[in-house]
Amino acid sequence: MSIRHSLLALLQDQPRYGYQLRVEFETRTGATWPLNIGQVYTTLDRLERDGLVAREGDDGGGHVVYSIxxxxxxxxxxxxxxxxxxxNPPRNELAxxxxxxVTLPGVDVQAIIQAQRVASIRALQDYTKARRDTAANQRTADTAWLLVLDSLIFQTEAEVRWLDLCEARMVQQAQSAGQSAARKTSNGVTEDAAPLNADNRR
Known part of the structure; x- marks a missing residue:
């Protein structure tokens, strides 16, 4: 997420101080990605250093106002x-x-998948309800939040489908391992029995 460009976009709307930028960002995105106020001011310092924003002065309440x-x-x-x-895709903790x-012994991968599926479906239900409630208001100001909710819904739906695929792959892998073990056992019996049968013929 580009905090740098997000703050610039909000300053293009009108001059603001750090806390106002934080509130505006979280209001417009439904507080889905909360900002740390220290991060806001650190970013503003860098933007000022790079000549992308300038200080307008004090607003009279002790706040430094920035303009683009x-x-x-x-x-x-x-x-x-x-x-x-x-x-450079963002890190996906679940992936x-x-x-x-799947590469470490003793880890119950199926349990991880099941637990995540339950959490993901619950989140999907919450996002869908929030979208339905927000759409019912039919206010222009809610359009930004609807866009964020749509994105979250699509991402979570994709995550559930991916978890289904992961589970199917684990089942397939277990079946393949079982068949391989059965073949090895069968071959072992045949090899052990061969000399015994030869001795019997003699």
């Missing part, structure tokens, strides 16, 4: 115009957890 510069406006317009790159689980 021409360079900052160009930066945020470029951000809106460019597609989000997938070269990492399962990838490690």
């Amino acid at each position: 510069t021409a360079e900052g406006a160009a930066e945020v317009q470029g951000w809106f115009a460019a597609p989000v790159e997938r070269n 990492i957890k399962l990838a490690l689980a």
Whole structure:
């Protein structure tokens, strides 16, 4: 998530101080990705250093108000115009957890999948209800939150489907391992019986 560009976009709307930027960001995204206020001010310091924002001064209440510069406006317009790159996908803790689980002995992968499926379906139900309630209000201000909810719903649906695939793959792997073990046992019996049969013929 680009906090840098998100703050620039909000400053393009109007000058604000750090806490206002945090509140606006969380309001417009439904507080799905909460911001740490320290992170906001650290980002503002970097944006100021890079000439993308400038301090307007004190608002009279002890808050430093920031405004976007021409360079900052160009930066945020470029951000809106460019597609989000997938070269470095964000870390997916669930995918990492399962990838490690299948490579380590003694880990019940099926239990991990089942527990996650229950949690994911519960989250999907919550997102769907929130979307239904928000859509019923039919307010223009809710459009941003609806977009976020749609994204969360689609992502969670995809996660449930992926978990189904993971479970099917585990079942298939277990069946293949069982068949392989059965073949080994069968071959072992045949090899052991061969000399005995030869002796019997003599």
